[in-house]
Amino acid sequence: MLTRRIIPCLDVKDNRVVKGVNFLNLRDAGDPVELGARYSDEGADELVFLDITATIRSRDTIVDLVERVAENVFIPFTVGGGIYTVEHMDTLLRSGAEKVSVNTAAVENPGLLAEAAKRFGNQCVVLAIDARRSTKQQGKWIVTVKAGTEPTDIDAVEWAVRGEQLGAGEILLTSMDADGTKAGYDNELNKAITDAVNIPVIASGGAGKLDHLYDAIIDGNADAVLMASITHFGNYNIRQMKEYLRDRGIPMNL
Amino acid sequence: MIVVIDYNVGNVKSVCGAFRHLGYESELSCEPKVVEDAWGLVLPGVAAFGYAINALGSLAGLIKELATGGKPLLGICVGYQMLFDESSEYGRHEGLGLISGKVVPIPSGRVIPHMGWNLVELPEDMDLFTGLGEERHFYFAHSYCAEVSDEQARIAYTDYGFDLVASVQKGNIYGVQFHPEKSGNHGLQVLKNFHEICRKSAT
Numbered sequence: 352m353l354t355r356r357i358i359p360c361l362d363v364k365d366n367r368v369v370k371g372v373n374f375l376n377l378r379d380a381g382d383p384v385e386l387g388a389r390y391s392d393e394g395a396d397e398l399v400f401l402d403i404t405a406t407i408r409s410r411d412t413i414v415d416l417v418e419r420v421a422e423n424v425f426i427p428f429t430v431g432g433g434i435y436t437v438e439h440m441d442t443l444l445r446s447g448a449e450k451v452s453v454n455t456a457a458v459e460n461p462g463l464l465a466e467a468a469k470r471f472g473n474q475c476v477v478l479a480i481d482a483r484r485s486t487k488q489q490g491k492w493i494v495t496v497k498a499g500t501e502p503t504d505i506d507a508v509e510w511a512v513r514g515e516q517l518g519a520g521e522i523l524l525t526s527m528d529a530d531g532t533k534a535g536y537d538n539e540l541n542k543a544i545t546d547a548v549n550i551p552v553i554a555s556g557g558a559g560k561l562d563h564l565y566d567a568i569i570d571g572n573a574d575a576v577l578m579a580s581i582t583h584f585g586n587y588n589i590r591q592m593k594e595y596l597r598d599r600g601i602p603m604n605l
Numbered sequence: 606m607i608v609v610i611d612y613n614v615g616n617v618k619s620v621c622g623a624f625r626h627l628g629y630e631s632e633l634s635c636e637p638k639v640v641e642d643a644w645g646l647v648l649p650g651v652a653a654f655g656y657a658i659n660a661l662g663s664l665a666g667l668i669k670e671l672a673t674g675g676k677p678l679l680g681i682c683v684g685y686q687m688l689f690d691e692s693s694e695y696g697r698h699e700g701l702g703l704i705s706g707k708v709v710p711i712p713s714g715r716v717i718p719h720m721g722w723n724l725v726e727l728p729e730d731m732d733l734f735t736g737l738g739e740e741r742h743f744y745f746a747h748s749y750c751a752e753v754s755d756e757q758a759r760i761a762y763t764d765y766g767f768d769l770v771a772s773v774q775k776g777n778i779y780g781v782q783f784h785p786e787k788s789g790n791h792g793l794q795v796l797k798n799f800h801e802i803c804r805k806s807a808t
Contacts, residue, residue: 352723352724352764353719353721353722353723353745353765354721354722354723354724354742355721356721356722391789396721396722396744397721418618421618421619421622422622422625422626425619425622425623425626425786425787425788425789425790425792425793426744426787426788426789427744427746427784427787441615444614444615444616444651445613445614445615445616445617445618446618447616447618447619447622448615449616449619449651449746449784449787450746468653469653469656469695470652470653470656471615471651471652471653471656472651472652472653472654472683472694472747472748473718473748474651474718474720474746474747474748475615475651475746520718520720520746520748521718521720549713549716549717550716550717550718551716551718551720551721574716574720574721575721604722604742
């Protein structure tokens with residue numbers, strides 16, 4: 352049986368891992384390669400590296416970082432942040448990334464998803480959605496872009512469905528409202544998206560306690576759970592998370 | 606030395622990195638002479654089938670000839686899928702035809718792609734899986750799967766609501782749908798075993 356996945360996320364800025372609250376007030380959390388290797392040793396199922404400066408400053412994501420991670424870590428990892436072209440994706444995949452994630456670039460140019468899927472296969476193409484609860488309509492979420500700084504008028508559920516049709520093979524779904532709060536995932540959002548698409552969904556934003564992970568999987572039906580603050584700052588290690596979930600009946604690779 | 610076929614698709618470097626981590630030399634190459642002199646060949650790949658088989662180009666004929674002649678070959682993911690006769694991913698494409706079967710979409714009614722760690726039931730006495738016991742988790746990431754018509758070639762399965770063939774072997778030709786280079790220590794063991802197969806075959 353396919354196991355549910357535990358995915359630490361490493362937000363990278365100037366070659367350091369950082370973490371903020373609601374995408375602001377960044378704290379230093381260490382060296383990306385060292386931290387990635389540590390999580391792999393602890394039993395992480397995958398890693399996500401997001402170059403959080405890239406979108407705003409429009410600079411290339413760090414190919415060098417990807418190469419160093421690939422030399423040292425033998426589990427899959429996704430890289431995202433500032434990826435706008437298929438050529439750029441190709442460079443990152445050839446450097447050792449298993450998947451690439453796109454966010455703003457896909458909103459601006461949805462055809463990028465189709466182009467990437469045709470070349471790399473859809474299993475390589477992750478659509479990252481930063482969703483925020485709509486202030487106008489209850490039970491709706493809107494897509495934000497440019498690292499959460501710009502709201503759009505796109506409905507997050509509709510965008511997820513369209514992304515799947517275009518060729519995305521996975522959705523990395525971050526709740527902007529919950530991100531960094533450690534108050535739990537937005538499982539209404541997770542459920543709305545997992546009900547609407549047939550590709551795997553990684554729930555992100557809000558993990559603070561072990562039962563939050565369980566709730567995202569059971570209530571949100573997430574295929575994978577992503578977390579940053581609770582692993583970087585030492586609250587729990589990956590093995591503890593996996594043992595906890597396994598003991599509550601969720602299939603885990605342990 | 607093992608040669609990892611370099612044909613302009615994703616993830617080729619990860620396989621070399623894994624061999625290096627194990628303390629083995631390997632070379633990333635698309636030079637026919639280097640490929641011919643190899644102990645064994647790894648055909649890796651993160652790509653759509655059509656893109657991959659086109660990128661392989663004239664090397665396809667050489668790989669087929671060498672594998673038919675007894676050189677150990679390990680296909681990984683789309684490299685595994687290319688061992689079969691054909692695929693229907695984004696149009697019909699011919700494969701290497703080394704093992705009878707065709708590559709088709711994973712049957713609907715489940716989350717697709719099949720993405721993540723799934724438990725693979727391992728056969729006894731298969732040199733590719735030496736030291737791994739009866740079952741292990743490996744990392745999968747694919748939307749298409751092989752319908753293997755050569756029954757003798759199917760050596761390992763995983764459960765994804767149906768019996769999905771996770772590995773094939775026909776003599777010196779091996780294939781794995783999962784990514785050993787991304788499956789942690791157990792994946793590294795598979796690559797170590799393949800290295801041993803190649804070393805024995807070369808001496």
